[in-house]
Amino acid sequence: MFETRSVPADPDPTVYPLDHLALRGCRTAPALVLKDHTLSHEALNARVGLLAGWLKSQVPQAGARIATWLPKTELSCLMPLAAVRAGLVHVPINPLLKRAQVAHIMGDSGAALLIGNKGRIDTLEHGDAACAVFEEPEVWAQAEALNTNLPPSDAAPDSLAAILYTSGSTGRPKGVMLSQANLWLGAVSVAHYLKIQPHDRVLAVLPLAFDYGQNQLLSTWYAGGAAVPLDYLTARDVVKAVARHGITTIAAVPPLWLQLTELDWPVETAGQLKRLTNSGGALTPLLVRALRTKFPQADLYPMYGLTEAFRSTYLDPALVDEHPTSIGSAIPFAEILVVNDAGQPAAPDEEGELVHTGPLVAQGYWQDAERTAERFRPAPSFAMLGGMAVWSGDRVRRDAQGLLHFVGRRDAMIKTSGNRVSPQEVEEAAIATGLVAEAVALGLPDPQLGAAIHLVVRASTDANVAREALIPALARALPNFMVPRHVHWREAMPVSPNGKLDRAALAVELSAGDAKS
Numbered sequence: 144m145f146e147t148r149s150v151p152a153d154p155d156p157t158v159y160p161l162d163h164l165a166l167r168g169c170r171t172a173p174a175l176v177l178k179d180h181t182l183s184h185e186a187l188n189a190r191v192g193l194l195a196g197w198l199k200s201q202v203p204q205a206g207a208r209i210a211t212w213l214p215k216t217e218l219s220c221l222m223p224l225a226a227v228r229a230g231l232v233h234v235p236i237n238p239l240l241k242r243a244q245v246a247h248i249m250g251d252s253g254a255a256l257l258i259g260n261k262g263r264i265d266t267l268e269h270g271d272a273a274c275a276v277f278e279e280p281e282v283w284a285q286a287e288a289l290n291t292n293l294p295p296s297d298a299a300p301d302s303l304a305a306i307l308y309t310s311g312s313t314g315r316p317k318g319v320m321l322s323q324a325n326l327w328l329g330a331v332s333v334a335h336y337l338k339i340q341p342h343d344r345v346l347a348v349l350p351l352a353f354d355y356g357q358n359q360l361l362s363t364w365y366a367g368g369a370a371v372p373l374d375y376l377t378a379r380d381v382v383k384a385v386a387r388h389g390i391t392t393i394a395a396v397p398p399l400w401l402q403l404t405e406l407d408w409p410v411e412t413a414g415q416l417k418r419l420t421n422s423g424g425a426l427t428p429l430l431v432r433a434l435r436t437k438f439p440q441a442d443l444y445p446m447y448g449l450t451e452a453f454r455s456t457y458l459d460p461a462l463v464d465e466h467p468t469s470i471g472s473a474i475p476f477a478e479i480l481v482v483n484d485a486g487q488p489a490a491p492d493e494e495g496e497l498v499h500t501g502p503l504v505a506q507g508y509w510q511d512a513e514r515t516a517e518r519f520r521p522a523p524s525f526a527m528l529g530g531m532a533v534w535s536g537d538r539v540r541r542d543a544q545g546l547l548h549f550v551g552r553r554d555a556m557i558k559t560s561g562n563r564v565s566p567q568e569v570e571e572a573a574i575a576t577g578l579v580a581e582a583v584a585l586g587l588p589d590p591q592l593g594a595a596i597h598l599v600v601r602a603s604t605d606a607n608v609a610r611e612a613l614i615p616a617l618a619r620a621l622p623n624f625m626v627p628r629h630v631h632w633r634e635a636m637p638v639s640p641n642g643k644l645d646r647a648a649l650a651v652e653l654s655a656g657d658a659k660s
Contacts, residue, residue, distance in 0.1 A: 154335040154475050156502075158324045160298040161361075162228040165191045168367035172341060175360075176371040176388055177217055184367070189292065191221050195228035196291030197282060201256060201275065202231060208252045208306065210234040212245060212259040215372035218279045219351055220360055222258075223305060227323065228296045233305045234318070235352040238263065238374075239640035244316060246271035248308050252318060252509065258282055300324040306509050307354055309450055318509035319354075319450045328502050329354075329453045330361035332475040336457055337392070337418055337444060341367035345392040346384055348373050348399070353641045354450045355422045359394055378402035386412040396423035396642040397430060401580060404433040413438055420444040422454075423643045425549055425567060427574045431467040445470060447549065451518060452499040452533040455479055456547055468571075469546040470539070477501045478528045481541050488525055489541065494550055497539045498523065500532040538565075555646075557586030559594045562624045569617075569625055573600060576616040578609040581636045584627065585650050598627035599649050601636050 168174055168184035175182040182190060202209060209231050213219040219235070226233035234252045236245055249257065249272045257264075257276045264276055298304070304323045308316040339345070345363040347370050349356030363370040371388045375381050381403060384390060393416065395403070400421060419434060419441050426434075426445050434443055442460035447470035449455065456479055458471030473479040480498040481489040489495035500522040507515035522532035538550040551565035558564075566584035573582040580603035586594035602609040610632065617626050631653065637645040 154331050156328065156331075156476065158300040158327050160227055160296045161304050161323050161326050162191060162195070162224040162296050162298075164327075164330065164361055164364040165224050166295060167365055168341060172367065173344075173369040174364060175217070175220055176344070176369055177220075181369075182217075184364075187221070187364070188295075190217070191224045191228060192292035192294065193286050193290070194218065194221055194225035194282075195293040197286035197289055198225060198229035198231060198256075199293065200289060200291065202229070204255070205230040206232060206303065207255040208232045208234050209256045210236055210249060210252065210254040210258070212236040212238060212240075212257060212263050213279060214238050214260070214374045215347065215351060216260075216279055218258065218282060220370070220372055223326070223357060223361065227298055227304050228293050230296070230298070232303050235305070235307065235357070237308075237350050237352040237640045239350070242266045242268065242271060248316060248318070249274070251316075252306055252308075298323050300327075301506075303506065305357075307352060307357075307450055317511055317514060320506040320509050321354075321453075322506055324502055325453065325505055326357075326361060328476045329358055330365040332477075332503070333358055333362040333454065334366040335475055337362070337420065339363060339366035339368055339392065343368040343391045343417070344371055344389055345369070345394075346371050346373055346381070346388070346390040347394075348375060348381060349394055349396070349422075350641055353423075354453050355394060355446075355448065356641075358453070378406055382406060382408055382412060385415060389415060391415060391417040392420070393418075394420040394422060397421065397426060398424075398581065398636070398638055398644055399642060400426070400434060401430060404430070404437050405580075408437060414440060416441040418442045418444060418460075420446060422446050422448060423641060425470070426467065427571055428467040429574055429577070431463060435464065446474075447471070447547070449499075449533065449535055449537075451505050451535075452477070453503045453505075455497065455499045455535075458546070462546070466546055468548060469542075470549050471547060472545055474503075476503050478526060479547065480523060480526055480532075481539055481547070482523055486523065488523075491543045492540050494538055494540050497535045497537045497547070498526075498532050499535065500526050500528045500530060504531055504533050557584070557594050557596055559586065559589075559592045559596060560624045564596065564625050569596060569598060569621070569627065572617055572620045572625075573598060573613065575620070576613060577603065578613050578616065579603055581644065583636070583644055583646055583649055585646065585653060587650075587653055589628070592628070595628040596625070597629045597631060597653055599631045599633060599636070599653070601633050606632065 165188035170185040174184040174187040306318040347359040481495040483489040483495040569584035570582040579600040589595035639645040
């Protein structure tokens with residue numbers, strides 16, 4: 144059976160083709176709220192059919208890949224459903240990516256068609272996209288002229304629906320293959336444990352090329368609610384959108400949550416929010432307290448996931464105040480195991496690798512058998528669900544109450560002076576001093592220590608005071624081998640295309656500086 148102990152009732156596990164999500168809501172209720180118009184659920188289904196008809200006229204080969212490189216426009220929001228209805232596979236490209244990354248994704252996926260906007264398309268060079276390239280207005284004009292509206296599809300649950308490319312923090316972006324069942328059950332699962340209702344309005348601020356970013360749309364439509372896509376320039380744009388559209392739900396990553404807690408919110412605007420969901424990094428106790436203070440009426444859902452299996456865990460909002468650092472327990476349709484270094488179930492509070500089994504596990508990496516074999520391996524013999532599992536590489540522990548706690552990535556652990564140090568533990572200690580708002584700990588080669596701990600931080604108070612006080616405060620809180628040897632101060636921290644703190648960029652920057660010195 145699925146591990147669903149943390150929810151009141153089992154959700155429906157029946158899988159339908161992904162484009163059937165357009166049929167879920169009340170016909171006249173809003174489904175997609177755009178800048179200049181709103182689509183009802185009935186109109187959403189019609190526009191999906193119209194776009195699918197055009198796609199099939201352009202790319203008749205079943206299973207061909209089609210790519211979008213767009214902000215959160217009507218077409219980029221509908222494409223996950225329209226591609227499936229046309230028998231195609233969607234490859235969404237993060238609009239923040241640059242030409243070289245896009246060229247890699249286009250070549251690796253073998254996309255037969257690319258839809259973008261003029262500014263992005265003009266950056267491409269000859270050979271970057273060996274296929275037909277369209278701007279969005281041209282697509283809609285041709286689709287409306289063609290006026291072919293495809294009916295709902297009958298795609299098989301295990302058929303490929305999308306390829307999501309990871310941000311490439313550990314190398315070139317790799318494409319994660321997601322089936323109809325992966326995406327459908329992900330929508331069911333999230334809608335269920337977040338308790339999304341038809342009257343809810345979900346502000347979609349995460350990139351749609353990000354697994355949970357796309358799920359903002361899919362889970363909302365499954366529940367019959369309305370999605371409000373937003374490309375924001377500043378955190379204040381989010382506050383304005385919440386007020387303008389009556390938003391009840393926001394999903395964000397920790398850097399954005401931190402910015403939102405630092406703003407003054409009108410009381411009535413903050414009071415509209417019913418649920419806050421976090422992904423893309425752990426919440427610190429200080430940030431949890433800030434969110435609970437700023438939005439006391441809203442349920443806070445910390446979550447953990449990875450693209451290869453979508454979400455794995457969430458923490459019940461009722462447990463957040465008492466267990467602010469926990470990543471919770473399994474979401475519906477997931478079985479989450481903690482496997483120790485001997486390959487056995489880890490005992491309570493024993494560290495082990497998080498292993499995810501069940502129908503949310505992706506189909507592997509696109510045209511990359513070697514990396515697929517590394518990450519996707521048979522489930523341990525003691526797993527209830529069996530089958531193929533994602534071996535995450537993340538180190539966690541399960542406490543006596545059954546709640547999971549993130550320790551760190553196996554390949555990110557800093558080995559210094561013969562000790563294994565979790566970057567997250569150093570970062571949490573730095574933020575707990577109250578002197579810094581954001582922190583990233585990295586290990587750089589050192590001839591005496593093996594690796595020296597470098598801490599990159601942004602001050603939360605007077606920078607001069609923080610510079611003087613941080614190391615003494617850390618020395619009081621941490622054992623000597625965990626105290627950073629070097630602290631690098633920044634007025635702003637770099638973020639990746641998915642909105643997370645960009646560890647890879649900082650590692651490259653510090654390594655280059657270290658080499659020069």
